[in-house]
Amino acid sequence: MRLYAMTCGWLVGPMGNFLAGAEGQIRVPVPCFLIDHPDGLVLFDSGMHPQTQADARGRLGGITRIFQVEFASGEEVSARLGALGADPARVRYLINSHLHFDHTGGNAEIPNARLVVQRREWEAGHDAEQIRKQLGHDVVAVDGEHDVFGDGRVVCVPTYGHTPGHQSLRVELDDGPVVLTADACYLRRTLDDMHLPSVVDDPDAMRRSLERLRALRDAGARLIYGHDPEAWRAVPQAPRPVD
Numbered sequence: 001m002r003l004y005a006m007t008c009g010w011l012v013g014p015m016g017n018f019l020a021g022a023e024g025q026i027r028v029p030v031p032c033f034l035i036d037h038p039d040g041l042v043l044f045d046s047g048m049h050p051q052t053q054a055d056a057r058g059r060l061g062g063i064t065r066i067f068q069v070e071f072a073s074g075e076e077v078s079a080r081l082g083a084l085g086a087d088p089a090r091v092r093y094l095i096n097s098h099l100h101f102d103h104t105g106g107n108a109e110i111p112n113a114r115l116v117v118q119r120r121e122w123e124a125g126h127d128a129e130q131i132r133k134q135l136g137h138d139v140v141a142v143d144g145e146h147d148v149f150g151d152g153r154v155v156c157v158p159t160y161g162h163t164p165g166h167q168s169l170r171v172e173l174d175d176g177p178v179v180l181t182a183d184a185c186y187l188r189r190t191l192d193d194m195h196l197p198s199v200v201d202d203p204d205a206m207r208r209s210l211e212r213l214r215a216l217r218d219a220g221a222r223l224i225y226g227h228d229p230e231a232w233r234a235v236p237q238a239p240r241p242v243d
Contacts, residue, residue: 001035001036001037001038001153001171001172001173001174002035002036002173002241002242003033003034003035003036003171003173003178003241003242004033004034004035004036004084004238004239004240004241004242005031005033005224005235005236005237005238005242006031006032006033006034006077006080006081006084006237006238007029007030007031007075007080007232007237008030008031008032008046008047008048008071008075008076008077008080008106009029009030009047009048009052009069009070009071009072009075009102010027010028010029010030010069010070010071011027011028011030011067011068011069011070011102011227012025012026012027012028012067012068012070013025013026013028013066013067013068014026014066016198017066017197017198017199018186018187018190018197018227019186019187019189019190019195019196019197019198020195020196020197020198021198026229027070027229028186028227028228028229029227029229029232030047030048030071030102030227031045031047031180031224031226031227031232032044032045032046032047032077032080032106033045033169033180033224034081034084034086034238035154035171036086037148037149037153037154039092039149040091040092040093040149041086041090041091041092041093042091042092042093042094042095042148042154043077043081043091043093043094043095043110043113044095044097044169044180044182045095045096045097045103045104045182046077046094046096046103046104046105046106046107046109046110047075047076047077047102047103047105047106048069048071048076048101048102048105048106049101049105049106049108050076050078050105050106050109052069052071052105053071053072053073053075053076056069056071059105060101063101076106076109077106077109077110078106078109078110080238083238083239084238084239088109088110088111089110089111089112090112091110091112091113092113092114093113093114093116093140093148094107094110094113094114094115094116094137095115095116095117095148095156095167095169096115096116096117096121097166097167097168097169097180097182097183097184097226098117098121098162098163098165098166098167098182098183099117099121099122099125099163100163100183103182103183107137113137114137114138114139114140115137115138115139115140116140116142116146116148116156117139117140117141117142117165117167118141118142118143118144118156118158118160118165118166118167119141119142119143119165120143120160120164120165121163121164121165121166121167122139122141122165123141123165124163124164124165142156144158145157145158152172153171153172154169154170154171154172155169155170155172156168156169157169157170157179157212157216158209159181159182159184159185159209159212159213160202160205160206160208160209161184161200161201161202161203161204161205161206161207161208161209161210162183162184162197162200162201162206162209163183163201164201164202166182166183166184166209167182168180168181168182168184168209168213169182170216170221173242175243176220176221176222177216177220177221177222178221178222178223178224178242179213179216179217179221179222179223179224180224181213181223181224181225181226182226183226183227184206184209184210184213184226185209185210185213185223185225185226186225186226186227186228187225187226187227187228187231188225188228188230188231190210190225191210191213191214191217191223191225194207194210224242
């Protein structure tokens with residue numbers, strides 16, 4: 001089984017959005033991940049919508065007053081998959097950590113996958129019904145931890161707090177576990193200092209999720225943080241698999 005990390009654009013925005021009270025700007029990656037499991041391909045998050053490349057304001061509206069979008073042609077998730085020789089139409093499972101624009105924008109490019117999302121996230125998302133109608137995915141709404149293939153290799157881990165039903169993903173590679181934190185932990189500093197972002201759905205739940213992620217790290221798991229530009233530089237990029 002192999003794990004591939006893909007950079008699907010960048011966002012530039014206020015540092016305070018990532019660490020409450022911090023000043024200045026930060027440029028962060030928009031990651032997506034492909035897991036090549038013996039029983040099928042899995043995509044964890046799908047990045048931004050391709051329309052954002054040419055008309056970010058038209059697609060995202062007021063978000064562009066907060067974030068500057070850097071998203072070039074060829075960085076959309078379908079192109080990243082194509083460069084790996086992976087057909088987006090053959091992805092078996094599409095796992096969304098949560099329903100924000102930089103994690104679900106490429107969902108339509110993965111047409112035949114079953115969409116795996118926490119039930120509480122799906123029910124809380126204002127656009128959930130619109131997403132369902134537009135994309136037509138078979139939705140697998142899960143409650144808590146979910147073993148995707150039933151073999152312990154790809155496991156959704158509930159990490160609520162950033163949004164009502166946020167989930168991270170634990171991937172058991174041959175040389176040990178990797179945890180894709182997504183927005184449960186934006187930056188390494190988020191976890192090291194227990195320093196929350198300025199906008200959080202449930203701060204107490206997020207702290208509990210960070211404690212769970214810290215326990216996984218302390219037990220030997222390698223964490224790949226959601227939007228950490230410094231840590232991202234050390235993550236092997238596709239077509240090289242994550243070691």
